[in-house]
Amino acid sequence: MSAEYNFRAVEQKWRKFWDENQTYKTGIDTSKPKYYVLDMFPYPSGAGLHVGHPLGYIASDIVSRYRRLKGFNVLHPMGFDSFGLPAEQYAIQTGQHPAITTEENIATYIRQLKQLGFSYDWSREVRTSDASFYKWTQWIFMQLFNHYYDKTADKALPISQLTERFAQEGNALVKAACDEDTPIFSAEEWNAMSEEAQQTLLLKYRLTFPDESVVNWCPALGTVLANDEVKDGVSERGGYPVEQKKMKQWAMRITAYADRLIDGLNEVDWSEAIKEQQRNWIGRSQGASVRFKVERSTVSEQAPEYIEVFTTRVDTIYGVSFMVIAPEHDYVPYITTEAQKAEVEAYVNWAKSRSELDRVSEVKKVSGAFTGSYVINPFNDEKVPIFLADYVLAGYGTGAVMGVPSGDQRDWNFATHFNLPIIPVLDAQKDIEQQADNTKEGKYINSGIINGMTYKEATATLIAWLEEKGLGKGKTQFRMRNAVFSRQRYWGEPVPVYFKDGLPYLIQESELPLELPAIDKYLPTETGEPPLGRASNWKYQDQYEYELSTMPGWAGSSWYWYRYMDAHNNEAFASQEAINYWKAVDLYIGGSEHATGHLLYSRFWNKFLKDLGLVPEEEFAKKLINQGMxxxxxxxxxxxxxxxxxxxxxxxxxxxxxxxxxxxxxxxxxxxxxxxxxxxxxxxxxxxxxxxxxxxxxxxxxxxxxxxxxxxxxxxxxVNPDVLVDRVGADTLRVYEMFLGPLEQAKPWNTNGMDGSFRFVKKIWRLFYDEQGRWKVTNDTPSKDEYKVLHAAIKKVEDDLERYSFNTVVSTLMICVNELSSLKCAKQAILEQLVVLLSPYTPHLAEELWALLGHEAGTVSQAQFPAFDASYLVEANFEYPISINGKVRTNIAFAVDAQPTTIQEGVLASEVVQKWLDGKQPKKVIVVPKRIVNIVI
RNA sequence: GCCCAGGUGGCGGAAUCGGUAGACGCGUUGGUCUCAAACACCAAUGAGGUUACACUCGUGCCGGUUCGACUCCGGCCCUGGGUACCA
Structure with missing residues (x-):
């Protein structure tokens, strides 16, 4: 061997060895505790990896290798979320089948990933676009179609149980997640219904169902666009006009799981930031719905008897001085008086013309119009004027809001603008002439039946009163909508559904997978149907139309972690044996941009699979780390x-x-x-x-x-990692990326500091070889100092890895190598353990040195993490920092077991302290054993 | 606006429980080696001050708690990310 570390030769040698010997192949091993480390599923883009991508992969690989050393059986897989738009876009431009592009891109990814020395079990690699994978995505879709959410059982149950109940008792007593407009029917009515009518009704209960939803339709591109693909009302690509169009799309009834999705967040070790984002997205608000009677004297006959509002502050209802409904509300024409007609129409038209951007930028500007009509506050029978204002959205709640100016700033602004009364409702409210005060403190005033009560008592009293009179009830409202589950695209999973008389039916499970058919062009048909409309003879049993849209990008990624457990199973998405062994992901690493997409949908599917008894855990990822961009x-x-x-x-x-x-x-x-x-x-x-x-x-x-x-x-x-691997090697790149700073923190890539990591790697080599390239490791017994250096490192590497502080581990290892170099330590007993400590960060170098130290080739990952022995770190003395009024002035050593009084005497007698005391008595002396001494003068 | 992160030398960052601020690395400067360069090694490196010490200041800003605050509390400013009038 040469004096200089030849990283190219060594790294290449071990990558080949690991590949050929399947060093990281994992199986079920009940003799060891399991540990599942997962990276977020990458989409294999044509550009390949840049240096930002591997950051999370390096961290997860370090944890995997560390856990193996700690005696865990580690599952650490990698695969590809290989359906997606870029490949399809490329196919549209070039006519090349997206499968070919995808295949090439994956090959590049795998080459780049292998080059970085990751310890993936490649035998478990999966691709969502493989029929053997999407067979099970389709299978799960079928289960969703065949289940409904029973609120009494608080879980998904088979549709067959629902139809049985309908046949016996109708649906009045069934508490289930269903569409808002589901009618109430009796058993007789149900039994008398046609098959078609029954199926139509069942769609209102199924966990996946076709739904009318408003989409951004771009006629020129013949496709639906996501919100972020639309800029200023035109398509981002090409600048074609986009219109709002109602379209039949598959939807997932994720709202059925809203409560469990929120509550489950308390169980997982994820960052507060992500959990908060999910909570806000789901948007659970507890409140009450209240029905206000419409005052008939000014309204037309078609006007409703009541207008219902949802409020989170029903306790302030005696402070209501107006009601606001959305300008686009259906009731508007019926409750507008002749005198107000012109003003209202003008306002409605103006509101329509306002783009989202206008609304956003004019938060502080108050606008609205009086309808001329009134509702009656059920609690005090006061007449309350009805206004229109565009700060109320038709799509949320009932599209109507009660205005309480004393408690809500937006209502306060509105009331001030229109000269409406501002009624205080709590004695603790302050300065309400200046601004609203949303306090819940104090006792109620001006508030009829709740006068003198506190917030909690008042809310309960009012809701009880409303429920008794049938004028309202306590209610939980969610912001989250059901999730759209269709794309008018080719490169995605076909939906295993055909249509008969306009109604969707599932194909047989035995007919799975429903494979993606070949088509001539990757464009919509001339009649505006999705690309699958081009497939010839693509009909179920040669007669029924298949669903022509495909599944969205998040379908395959919503369950893929189970497939890795048993990647080649043809009988199930994974065997029960594998699922019950690996259970759930112990550590999940990926970007925070998936906070409300992938991470929410995955939790939803996981809960569903658990309801079916197919998986054991309520939450699929116990611990999540979001690497910074x-x-x-x-x-x-x-x-x-x-x-x-x-x-x-x-x-x-x-x-x-x-x-x-x-x-x-x-x-x-x-x-x-x-x-x-x-x-x-x-x-x-x-x-x-x-x-x-x-x-x-x-x-x-x-x-x-x-x-x-x-x-x-x-x-x-x-910066392409290939270039850096060639220049300094994968080990150096791994060390450097971790050394940049805390994993979660966003940071700019800067190659400047990499020399330090490169020097570190080369310095390790020089512990084993002298300048002439001669092996210098001996079997001599290590000195106390050498043991101390080693064990200090063992302790800190272990502590830091347990708290995922990857950057400080690098400093620790650098310090250890520096100190062993200074000690000229070349003792096998020390270096052997050092190699194990290093192996998660520099696996190639560690594997080489491990073999050179006489171990079987390729076994460093099976070594044991060195056992920390605290006795090596025991010191006879402790160097006390001596501070005067909190500022350190000197250091004095005392025996570690010295009594505080002894220390105090010694310190006060010292020259430096004497100088500061200047003959005076100290006011106070604080001695914290083995930490510090502080003298107050 | 609201929610979530964060603000420490020339730079990336460390300080895990309230106990020596600036570990480790980069860069810079000086030196050794070399014909020279690269590599490597040694030394210095927060600011002011000093021949050197001493000393003073110093973790975004203002205030508080404490023997002692980068760390805890109150208020404010700035940067990054998320979100969009959610009743």
């Missing part, structure tokens, strides 16, 4: 403006001197800049128009400017 870090060169033009040689000025010239900043490829110094030759070669470039240097160097931006090709700031 890696931002790009761009470099700039500054071209002198006078050098721009035909026939002129381009002239660039170094960043420190740029103020003296008229310049144009230009992005420069970060890969030809090292520590902000531009490689001039590489720069000339980079672009042909710069071949003749000249430079104004500072200190003989060209210094580039720096800015943090998004990582993107156009900014020339994308």
């Amino acid at each position: 890696i931002q790009g870090r761009s470099n700039f060169v500054y071209r002198v403006k006078s050098s721009v033009g035909e026939g002129k040689k381009p002239l660039f000025v170094s960043a420190g001197l740029k103020e003296q010239y008229e310049i144009t900043p230009l992005h420069v490829d970060v890969n030809i800049v090292h520590n902000e110094v531009l490689d001039l030759e590489a720069f000339k070669a980079w672009r042909s128009d710069f071949a003749e470039a000249e430079f104004i240097l500072e200190d003989g160097k060209y210094i580039c400017g720096v800015e943090v931006e998004k990582m993107s090709k156009s900014k020339y700031n994308v």
Whole structure:
């Protein structure tokens, strides 16, 4: 071996070994505790990995390797969420089947991932676009179709149980999640219904069902667009007009699980930020619905008898001085008086014209119109005027709100603008002439039956009163809607449904998978149907139309972690044996952008599968870490403006001197800049128009400017891990990415500090080989100091890994290697344990050294994590920092078991303290054993 | 506006329970080695101050609690992310 560590040869050797020997293949092993470490499913994009992607993968790999050393049987798989829009878009442009593009992209990903030395069990790799995988996505869809949510059992039950009940007692007593407009029927009525009528009714209960929903339809593209694909009313791509269109789409009744989705958040170890986002998204609010009688004298006959509102502060109902309904509310024409007609119509038209953006930017501006009509407050029989205002949304709750100016700022603004009374309802409310006070403190005033009560008593009293009179009830409202589960696209899972008489029916389970048919073009049909409409003879039993939309991107990723447990099973999505062994994900690592998408849908499907008794855990991911985004870090060169033009040689000025010239900043490829110094030759070669470039240097160097931006090709700031692996090796890259800072924190990518990690890796090698490349490890007995260095590291590496502090582990390992180098330690007993400590971070180097130390090749991952022995760290003395009035002035050593009085005497006698005391008596002396001494003067 | 993170040297960051602020690394400066360069090694490196010490200041800002605050409390400012009038 040579004196210098040859990382290229060593890394290549072990990657090949691991591959050929399937070193990381995992199976069920009941003799060990299990541990499941999962990375979020990547979509294999055509661009391959950039340095931001592996951050989470490196962390999860370190945990996997650490857990193995700690005696766990670790499941650590990788696979691909391979259905998706980019491949389809490419197919539309080139005519190439998306499966081919996807295959190529996956090959690139796998090559890049393997190159980083991850300990994945590749035999478990899955792809959502493989029929053997989506067979089970379709199967789960079928189970959802065949179940409803029973609120009494608080779980999903088979539809067959529902139909049995309907046949016996109708649906009046059935408490189940269903559409708002589900009619009440008796057993006789049900039994007399046609098959068609029964099926139509059942769709109102099924957990997945076709639903009319409003979508962004783009006729020019022939497709539906997501909100973020629409900019200023036109499609982001192409700028074609987009219209709101009602369309039949499959929906998932996720709202049935709203309560469990919120409550389950208390069980999981996820960041508060993510949990809070999910809670807000689900938006559970506890309150009451109250029916206000419409005062008939001014309204037309079609006007409803009551207007119902939902409120979270029913306790303030005696403070109501107006009611507001949404301008687009159906009731508007019936409750508008002749005198107010012109004003109301003008307001409704104006409200329609307002874009979302206008509404958002004018939060503080009050607008509205009086309808001329009134409702009656059920509690005090007061007449309350009805207004329209666009701050009320038709789609949320009942589209009507009661206005309580003293308790709600928005209502206060409205009341002030329209000169409506502001009635205090609590004696604790302050300054309500100036602004609303939403306190729940104090006792009620001006409040009829609740005068003198507290918040809790009042709410209960009012709800009881409402329920008794049939004028309202306590109610829980959710913000979350049911989830749309269709895409008018080709490259997704076919829905295993055919239509008979316009009603959806499932195909047989034995007919799964329903494979994606071949089509000639990846575009919608001429009649505007999804691409699957192009498939020839694609009919169920040659007669019934299949569903033509496909499943959305989140279908496969909502259950994939179970497939890894038993990736090749043809009988089930995974065997019960495997599921009951691996149970759930112990550590899940991925980006926070999936907070309300993937992570919510997955929890929903998991709860459903649990209701069916197919999986054991209510929550699929016990612990979640969101790695921070890696931002790009761009470099700039500054071209002198006078050098721009035909026939002129381009002239660039170094960043420190740029103020003296008229310049144009230009992005420069970060890969030809090292520590902000531009490689001039590489720069000339980079672009042909710069071949003749000249430079104004500072200190003989060209210094580039720096800015943090998004990582993107156009900014020339994308760093490809392949380049770095070639330059410094995968081990160094792993160490460096972890060393950048806490995993959760967003940070700009900066290659500048990487030299330090590279030096560290090379320094490890020099513990084993001398300058002449001679092996220097001996079997001598280690010294006390050597043991101390080792065990201090063991303790801190273990503690830090247990709290996922990956960056401080690197410093610890650096300190350990530095100190062993200073001690010139080359003892097998020490170095052997060091290699194990290092192996999660630098697996290639560790595997090589482990073999050189005489162990069987490829077994470092089966080693035991070194046992910490505290006795090596015991010190005879402790160096006490001595502070005076809280500022450290000196250090004095005392025996660790010295009594506080002894320490106090010693400290007070010391020269430095004497000087500070200046003959006076200290006011106070605090001695904290083995920590600090503080003297107050 | 609301919710969630965060703000510490020239830079990335450390300080885990309220107990020596700046570990570790980068960069910079000086030195050793070399014909030279690279590599490597040694030393210095928060600011002011000093030959050197001493000392003073210092964790976004203002205030508080404490023998002692980057850490706890109250108020404010700024940056990043999420969300959109949710009754």
